[in-house]
Structure formats: structure tokens, C-alpha cells
Amino acid sequence: MSERVESTDILDQLTSEDYQYKYGFESPIEEEIVPPGLDETIIRMISEKKGEPEWMLQWRLQAFRYWQQMKEPHWANVRYSPIDYQAISYYAAPKRSGGPKSLEDVDPELRRTFEKLGIPLHEQELLAGVAVDAVLDSVSVATTFREKLRSLGIIFCSMSEAIREHPDLVRKYLGTVVPPNDNFFAALNSAVFSDGSFCYVPPGVRCPIELSTYFRINARNTGQFERTLIIADEGAYVSYLEGCTAPMRDENQLHAAVVELVALAGAEIKYSTVQNWYPGDKEGRGGIYNFVTKRGVCLGDSSKISWTQVETGSAITWKYPSVILKGDNSVGEFYSVAVTNNRQQADTGTKMTHIGRNTRSRIVSKGISAGYSNNSYRGLVRINPSADGARNFSQCDSLLIGDKCGAHTFPYIEVANPTAIVEHEATTSKIGEDILFYCNQRGIDTETAVALIINGYAREVLSKLPLEFAVEAQKLLAISLEGSVG
Amino acid sequence: MKRPILEIRNLHARVGESEILRGVDLVVYPGEVHAIMGPNGSGKSTLASVLAGREDYEVTEGEVLFDGKNLLELSPEERAREGLFLAFQYPVEIPGVSTATFLKTALNELRKHRGLEPLDAMEFMTIMRQRAALVQIDPAFFSRSVNEGFSGGEKKRNEIFQLAMLEPRLAILDETDSGLDIDALRIVADGVNALRSPDRAFVIITHYQRLLNYIVPDVVHVLYRGRIIKTGTKELALELEAKGYDWIKDTAELEA
Numbered sequence: 001m002s003e004r005v006e007s008t009d010i011l012d013q014l015t016s017e018d019y020q021y022k023y024g025f026e027s028p029i030e031e032e033i034v035p036p037g038l039d040e041t042i043i044r045m046i047s048e049k050k051g052e053p054e055w056m057l058q059w060r061l062q063a064f065r066y067w068q069q070m071k072e073p074h075w076a077n078v079r080y081s082p083i084d085y086q087a088i089s090y091y092a093a094p095k096r097s098g099g100p101k102s103l104e105d106v107d108p109e110l111r112r113t114f115e116k117l118g119i120p121l122h123e124q125e126l127l128a129g130v131a132v133d134a135v136l137d138s139v140s141v142a143t144t145f146r147e148k149l150r151s152l153g154i155i156f157c158s159m160s161e162a163i164r165e166h167p168d169l170v171r172k173y174l175g176t177v178v179p180p181n182d183n184f185f186a187a188l189n190s191a192v193f194s195d196g197s198f199c200y201v202p203p204g205v206r207c208p209i210e211l212s213t214y215f216r217i218n219a220r221n222t223g224q225f226e227r228t229l230i231i232a233d234e235g236a237y238v239s240y241l242e243g244c245t246a247p248m249r250d251e252n253q254l255h256a257a258v259v260e261l262v263a264l265a266g267a268e269i270k271y272s273t274v275q276n277w278y279p280g281d282k283e284g285r286g287g288i289y290n291f292v293t294k295r296g297v298c299l300g301d302s303s304k305i306s307w308t309q310v311e312t313g314s315a316i317t318w319k320y321p322s323v324i325l326k327g328d329n330s331v332g333e334f335y336s337v338a339v340t341n342n343r344q345q346a347d348t349g350t351k352m353t354h355i356g357r358n359t360r361s362r363i364v365s366k367g368i369s370a371g372y373s374n375n376s377y378r379g380l381v382r383i384n385p386s387a388d389g390a391r392n393f394s395q396c397d398s399l400l401i402g403d404k405c406g407a408h409t410f411p412y413i414e415v416a417n418p419t420a421i422v423e424h425e426a427t428t429s430k431i432g433e434d435i436l437f438y439c440n441q442r443g444i445d446t447e448t449a450v451a452l453i454i455n456g457y458a459r460e461v462l463s464k465l466p467l468e469f470a471v472e473a474q475k476l477l478a479i480s481l482e483g484s485v486g
Numbered sequence: 487m488k489r490p491i492l493e494i495r496n497l498h499a500r501v502g503e504s505e506i507l508r509g510v511d512l513v514v515y516p517g518e519v520h521a522i523m524g525p526n527g528s529g530k531s532t533l534a535s536v537l538a539g540r541e542d543y544e545v546t547e548g549e550v551l552f553d554g555k556n557l558l559e560l561s562p563e564e565r566a567r568e569g570l571f572l573a574f575q576y577p578v579e580i581p582g583v584s585t586a587t588f589l590k591t592a593l594n595e596l597r598k599h600r601g602l603e604p605l606d607a608m609e610f611m612t613i614m615r616q617r618a619a620l621v622q623i624d625p626a627f628f629s630r631s632v633n634e635g636f637s638g639g640e641k642k643r644n645e646i647f648q649l650a651m652l653e654p655r656l657a658i659l660d661e662t663d664s665g666l667d668i669d670a671l672r673i674v675a676d677g678v679n680a681l682r683s684p685d686r687a688f689v690i691i692t693h694y695q696r697l698l699n700y701i702v703p704d705v706v707h708v709l710y711r712g713r714i715i716k717t718g719t720k721e722l723a724l725e726l727e728a729k730g731y732d733w734i735k736d737t738a739e740l741e742a
Binding site: 399429433434435437438439440441442443444445446448452453455456457459 | 538541567571577578648652
């Protein structure tokens with residue numbers, strides 16, 4: 001039985017040394033790269049190459065000065081070797097031409113994974129970096145969507161384009177939720193961010209489609225320092241999807257993205273992420289460090305921000321999508337499934353800061369640890385003195401697969417208003433040999449049993465994802481944990 | 487003459503260094519109900535675990551044929567799909583998986599194995615309601631996680647409910663009576679009796695004779711120190727009840 005499980009272990013095959021070598025994710029790609037290192041000259045160079053206005057350059061330089069005075073934080077429950085920030089190249093113009101010519105040239109194992117995930121053909125091509133036709137195809141799809149959005153007054157473009165075309169909006173909101181001096185990685189991102197998404201939904205408009213970078217031209221190779229800003233004006237609604245379920249490779253080990261969400265009165269933003277960056281090999285070598293700052297502000301009364309995330313990739317994840325509940329009666333939500341396998345480490349959670357009256361927040365976190373991995377939930381619920389009638393409910397569950405992994409919960413609760421109601425529930429369960437044998441004895445093989453248990457466990461979070469995304473995410477969870485038992 | 491559903495020949499098995507089964511022989515025909523009794527530590531539950539394919543046990547000698555097939559070379563799930571069912575002595579809780587989802591998955595795996603189409607939700611619900619009535623399971627349980635928060639008696643009833651759903655050819659009941667009060671015992675026994683059929687055999691492992699008042703066995707075996715030392719009719723169970731296991735132990739030692 002265990003042999004059969006091993007033979008289908010896609011993660012194993014994807015992450016073996018042989019695989020890396022053979023399928024050349026590190027093969028030379030034609031790129032325009034600035035020299036490694038970080039100083040003002042480099043930042044000026046980045047800004048110039050992107051054709052940015054002076055105010056943007058000054059904003060970056062200011063962030064850089066903050067960054068120089070900050071220290072890399074080490075309070076998260078993760079371990080990694082020191083990062084040499086002067087050894088990183090901070091700008092690489094996307095000029096990919098060395099990719100495979102067609103899917104036929106793509107590694108069969110990778111294709112099998114795509115098929116298992118049920119990813120449509122043209123998307124497979126895009127993900128595998130197949131050039132020409134696939135991209136053209138996607139551009140035409142994207143153009144159709146953009147026209148539809150434009151007719152509604154919705155702006156959806158790359159951050160670079162927004163800086164050029166909509167400077168007033170960008171200047172008004174950029175850095176208002178995550179200030180450049182917010183933390184070490186946010187400061188670094190502010191100084192050197194490469195690109196990202198910008199979205200503005202005008203008052204009263206309900207965005208009719210789920211926005212995702214997939215529908216955005218020039219979305220590929222946005223690089224390691226992605227910057228996203230989404231604004232929902234009064235009474236507007238938008239649902240945004242980030243990432244994809246297919247395994248994502250990148251030459252850059254350090255990823256420090258910043259996402260800012262602004263919801264004005266009566267507006268609602270739903271932000272869903274499926275993160276599946278390369279987790280490293282079985283020993284954890286070579287995986288992505290994902291140090292992300294995501295925060296939304298419910299600026300207006302009765303606004304709502306909802307984060308949903310399915311985190312399966314990266315060697316190290318350090319991420320706390322948060323909501324500042326400023327407007328009265330505003331609502332913040334955080335739904336998370338974080339999977340760690342092999343040597344992966346995740347320290348993730350959320351911060352809910354209640355400022356307005358009758359603000360409500362809900363946290364549902366489901367951690368799944370397997371292999372030798374470490375999975376931590378870290379959350380802060382802060383009720384300010386002004387937040388009369390604030391309510392929070394938190395549910396933090398941990399699931400352990402095997403007995404070599406770790407699950408940790410660090411819930412912080414700070415309540416400064418006596419009318420607030422804060423509830424916290426936590427459970428820990430384990431998928432052991434006994435449960436698997438029980439399932440086997442009913443005719444259910446180990447792989448199916450694990451998928452069944454994981455999906456049941458993560459159901460509450462998966463159900464918050466847009467439907468087709470949820471189906472993919474469900475399969476992804478099963479694949480991420482293949483070979484972790486048996 | 488029908489072919490035996492189960493044929494155990496000279497079965498030896500151990501956990502770690504200690505040999506627990508030391509030459510078990512047993513032949514069960516379809517339609518029969520066999521009871522295996524014996525004092526604590528005689529190897530009753532080990533026998534059940536080895537037949538179901540639990541990994542902790544190593545078979546060192548002997549063979550087991552299930553409907554003529556070599557059972558020992560099949561994985562636990564293949565054994566289940568071939569029609570072997572074990573009602574666990576300690577049923578586990580499966581967090582987050584409802585009884586309905588669990589049983590639907592299991593039943594459809596069995597159907598797939600037999601080349602049948604999977605049942606749709608409506609067909610499945612109909613069967614589930616009908617079988618639940620057999621062991622007086624409240625349909626509210628369907629949407630609850632498997633065994634989670636169930637009382638000991640509810641877990642045992644749930645095992646028999648699963649038996650009714652999966653319709654095995656051989657059902658092994660491992661101390662299903664332990665921890666049951668008299669009412670629960672009667673419900674379980676009624677369920678089992680309703681499931682008796684000419685095509686289905688039962689092996690009932692029990693420490694006490696009590697259950698056998700309700701489920702009347704065709705054959706009673708006494709397992710002692712890893713061997714079947716005595717085989718008889720239901721009267722043997724009554725005799726054991728009256729005289730205790732010491733009587734049989736003495737006999738065994740005399741013969742040895």
C-alpha cells in the first residue's frame with residue numbers, strides 16, 4: 001500500500017533534484033536585470049525604467065530611507081538562513097523567450113499535475129510558460145473583459161499603468177493602509193515594488209465578474225515585490241482572485257508583496273488567494289520565502305472586507321491579512337486554510353482592529369501540518385476604547401498528519417471596551433494510522449481517505465471561495481498532502 | 487456443497503516479538519454464524535485484526551483463503567471491497583467527515599469494485615434511511631461527523647449500521663457487545679439477526695455468552711493461547727458461562 005502511495009507522489013517528483021535539473025526552471029531566460037544590491041541609484045534606475053513620475057520616485061526613496069533604519073523582524077515562529085539583501089537583484093524586465101514552444105515540450109510530470117488539477121489547456125500553456133499563441137489567446141480574452149469593465153467605470157490595470165493613467169487615485173490611497181514604514185518587508189516593497197494590480201470600483205457599481213490577474217494584460221512576471229491596491233467606492237462590490245492552484249516556480253527566493261484594500265461606506269471587498277509557490281525540495285531547500293503584508297481598511301460605515309486564503313506553497317509563509325474596522329457597523333472576515341508538508345513553515349493569521357461602533361469580525365483558521373513541517377496561527381483581536389458593541393468570533397483548528405509535524409496557536413486578544421464580546425474556540429485533531437485503517441477497512445484507500453478528511457475539515461473555508469476556484473483548491477489540498485501518510 | 491467463505495489454515499501471527507496466534511484453523515461457510523470465545527489475551531482481537539489486514543501484525547505461517555482467494559496478499563481496502571467487514575471493538579472518530587459522506591464514499595468504492603455505477607444522492611439516501619431503521623439510528627446522525635461525540639453504545643450501533651449499508655459477505659464483530667447495556671445489546675442483536683442470510687457469514691468475537699442469547703450461533707469455538715482448543719454448538723457457550731474459562735483452560739493444559 002505504501003509503495004503505491006509513493007509512486008503517485010507528485011510533490012516528490014516535482015521537488016526532486018533531478019526534476020529541477022531536467023526541466024530547467026533555472027534555465028537561463030533572456031532578461032534585463034539590474035545589478036544586485038540596493039541603494040538609491042538602483043531605486044532611481046527602477047523608477048526610470050518604469051517611466052514613473054517624480055512623486056513616485058520620491059515616495060520610493062522615502063520608503064528606502066525608512067527601510068535602512070529598520071531591522072528584519074524575527075518574532076515569527078519560522079527559521080531560515082539570513083537573507084543577504086545586497087545579493088538580490090531588484091529589477092528584472094520580463095523578456096521571456098526561452099520558454100517551451102508548445103505543451104509537447106513541457107515536462108510530462110508537470111502536465112500530469114495540471115491534468116489532475118483539471119486546469120484548462122490554454123491555462124496550462126500560460127502556466128508552463130509556453131510562448132506565442134497561448135498568450136495571444138489570453139490577451140484577447142482579457143481585452144473583452146476590460147471593455148466590459150470600462151463600460152461600468154471600473155478601472156482594472158497593472159499598478160505601473162495606474163501610476164501613469166490614474167495618478168490622483170494612486171496618490172490618494174497608496175500607502176494609506178500599509179504605510180511605507182509599517183514594517184521591514186513593507187518598506188522594502190515600497191522602495192522597490194515591481195508591479196501588481198490596481199482596481200477601482202466607482203460608487204454603487206457591483207463588479208459583475210471575479211477579477212483575477214489572469215484577465216489582466218501584462219500580469220505575468222510581476223516579480224517578487226508585487227504591489228496591489230483595490231478601492232471599492234461607496235456602495236461598490238468587488239471580488240478579487242489572486243494566485244492559482246498550479247505549482248508556481250520563480251527564480252526569486254524572496255517574495256515580499258503588499259496588498260492594500262480600501263472599502264468606503266457600504267462597500268464590500270472579497271479577496272481570495274490560492275498560494276502555491278514552490279515549497280522547496282523534501283529537505284526544504286530552494287523554496288520561496290513568502291513575506292507578505294496584506295491589510296484592508298473598512299473606512300466607511302457598514303463596509304465589509306473578507307479575506308479567504310488557501311496556502312499550500314512556499315518554504316516559509318509569513319502572512320497576516322488584516323482588517324481595520326474603522327467605520328461603524330463594518331465587518332471583517334478572515335477564512336484560512338494553511339497546509340504545510342515536508343519542511344515547510346507557515347506563520348499566518350490575521351489582525352482585526354475594531355475602532356468603529358458595532359463592528360464585527362470573524363476568524364476561521366484551519367491549519368494542516370504533515371511531514372516535518374511547522375504550522376502556526378498568529379492572530380490579534382484588538383478592541384479599541386471607541387468600539388462600543390464590537391464583536392469577534394475566532395475559530396482556530398489544527399490538524400496533524402503523522403507525528404513529526406508541529407501546530408502552534410498564538411491568539412492575542414486586547415479588549416479596551418467593556419461592551420465588547422470576544423469569543424475564541426480552538427481544536428486540535430490528528431489523522432493517525434487508526435483513522436486510516438478504519439477507512440481502508442470500509443474500502444476507502446488511504447489517498448481518498450486523506451482527501452475526504454481534509455476537505456471535510458477545510459469545508460467552511462473552501463465554501464467561501466468562488467465556486468470553480470473552490471473545486472480546484474479542493475484538489476490542490478489533496479495533491480499537496482499526497483505521500484504524507486502511508 | 488458450497489465453497490467456504492473463509493478458510494484459515496495453521497495461522498501464526500505476532501506483534502513485535504510475541505507470538506499471539508499459534509496455529510489457528512477455522513472454516514466458515516456462507517450463511518453460518520460462528521462465535522469465537524475465549525479469555526482475555528487469548529488472541530481473539532488479533533485474529534480479527536489480521537483478517538482485516540492491520541499492519542501491526544506479522545503473519546509468520548499459515549494461510550487464509552477468502553472465497554478461495556489468498557486474503558493475506560490483499561491490501562485492507564481490497565479485502566473490504568471483496569466483502570470482508572470488521573465491526574471494530576473501538577470505532578474511531580473521523581473529524582469533519584459526515585457519516586453520510588463517509589458511507590457514500592465507501593459504498594461507491596465497493597460498487598466500483600463490482601463494476602456497478604455509483605449511487606446518486608437520492609438512491610443513497612433511500613437506502614440509508616431504510617438501513618438506519620434496522621438499528622434504530624436517528625437520521626440526524628447522517629450529517630454528524632463519523633462517531634464524533636457518539637456514546638460507546640452509539641458507536642457500536644453505528645458499526646452495525648455500516649454493516650447493513652455495505653452488505654459484506656463476511657462480517658467479523660469484534661466484541662461488539664462490550665460496553666453495551668441490555669437495551670443497546672438487543673438493538674444490535676436484532677440488527678444482526680435481520681442481516682443474516684444464506685449468502686452472508688458472521689464471525690462473532692465475544693468474551694461473554696450474553697450476546698449469544700440474542701444471536702444464536704451455529705458453531706462456537708474457544709480460542710485459548712492463540713489456538714482454537716474446543717469447538718461445539720451453542721451449548722458450549724452456555725457451559726462456558728456456567729463453569730468459567732478455568733474449566734476449559736484445565737482441559738487444554740491436560741491435553742497439551
